[in-house]
Amino acid sequence: MEKIDNRVTRLFGIRYPIISGGMVWCSGAKLAAAVTNAGGLGLIGAGSLKPDMLREHIAKCRELTKEPFGVNVPLMSPYSKDLMEVIIEEKVPIVFTSAGNPQLWTEILHDNGIKVAHVVSSSKFALKAQQAGVDAVVAEGFEAGGHNGREETTTMVLIPAVKKVLDIPLIAAGGIATGDAMLACLALGAEGVQVGSRFAVCSESSASPEFKTLCTTLKEGDTMLSLKKISPTRLVKNKFFEQVDAAEQSGATKEELQEILGRGKAQQGIFLGDVENGELEIGQVAAIIRDIPTAKKIVDNMISELEQAYKENLKILGIF
């Protein structure tokens, strides 16, 4: 299939409605450009970047691709204001905001000709994002890696619930690494998918080889939603997780957990490769990720799996 023509591909000017998530310590210029060049939409994840570094990544991404790419800005970043200024100055065409109030930046970004999508984990916040004027909503389920909603609503339940309240395009996230899951999300009414874990474990991801290799060995149940008293985060059950979990099981306070969490633990684990003592963020779907291909191979596979699942799994419905 050369192209999927729907509201998401038209909005962003892309061929396939496949977006790479803005994952901390994974989604740099290399990954974003590779996904964009493969026909999807690549995002630079600004959650682990200071403003000057973001400017460098944007410049590098421009060298690597002529097609549209975007930046994901977690609004809780201490640098969010400066990051947004860099994005506006550098005329990045697309911004995905998350972890904060979509009213803060949507109008300003629109005034600068920038398309805006906002990430949510409930239909309540999806509606607020639509009311704030965003162009699309990403709804992310409980199975996703990293930061996660308090309601724990899974992708299968969340997408139909969000779909009910939205008129603008809906992008599904959480648990999507294959074309089969992409087809399932389209069936639920999403018009695109945001894919995190699968792109975190690919050649162009900035994550360490140690982290990527570990992810290809994870089984079902090897990640767990943790740190619920601070900010629910899906982590690999490594030594660091065990420490956090033991504290939580024995009733540790928020402050005691903050002390164990410390600083720089995600960088230590994901980027520097200390897979025992670092904080490792990845989704449940790592359980079916067994290789470290290129981003282009991932996009190509997803599209051919989508075609095959449509033809084979839904063949029985072809009588309509």
Add this chain to the structure above:
Amino acid sequence: MEKIDNRVTRLFGIRYPIISGGMVWCSGAKLAAAVTNAGGLGLIGAGSLKPDMLREHIAKCRELTKEPFGVNVPLMSPYSKDLMEVIIEEKVPIVFTSAGNPQLWTEILHDNGIKVAHVVSSSKFALKAQQAGVDAVVAEGFEAGGHNGREETTTMVLIPAVKKVLDIPLIAAGGIATGDAMLACLALGAEGVQVGSRFAVCSESSASPEFKTLCTTLKEGDTMLSLKKISPTRLVKNKFFEQVDAAEQSGATKEELQEILGRGKAQQGIFLGDVENGELEIGQVAAIIRDIPTAKKIVDNMISELEQAYKENLKILGIF
């Protein structure tokens, strides 16, 4: 659509691959017969029945329908052996086993001409069930109500993972209340769906009016997986839940939790309608359940929604 022809409908001799779960205090003869008469497969839930009561429900179900129905037996029931004897004596054609080792009963049931499906929450146990010789596997995700797997794997991730290891037919469960979600599960490679919450909240369900009405008001985040130190169970966040949760947050032991849990709490809540102090089991998908229709209306709606979602949501793929 008059009929869906696949391995699941052929295995059970039914028109639509829609199975009502064997929910405690909901799935009696009335509900099972109504689902079967609507073209699906109705199950009597033996988890809340003593052997004599099961015999009565089977007899009543036979009065209400001429078509195939089944019984769900949680193998951890203290009466599981006696329940199985009743099933064999009464020549029930289909048994769904759960919460235990599928090797225990599969051969004996087969020797008596009974089809067997087994419920799992991981690909590891799906494979064990296939090796035990069952005819089909039900894989149930984290979003499901009531008892749940320790791995917390969601339906979106679980179905593809289980599909990879199975040759026999796969039935998806957890988060499925509409034809859109049924279509999504077929897209993921399942050949049928087991639907719990939606049928728990219908006219023929044995649950109390108080429980059903409460379920139609639940929002995203109003159920939570609880009792993880005993046996993970998804509960409505009512007064009973708050007690359990407070104990868990402060590090209560398994024994302390057992004491709070007590006995008969699910009967008190679901069947007798004490929605504050009883234990209320329902899935996340209750968040989109707003009415109390008949079982036939539910099956009819699911099939027409399935057709519509296939035609509309997947229209863009019609070019294949």
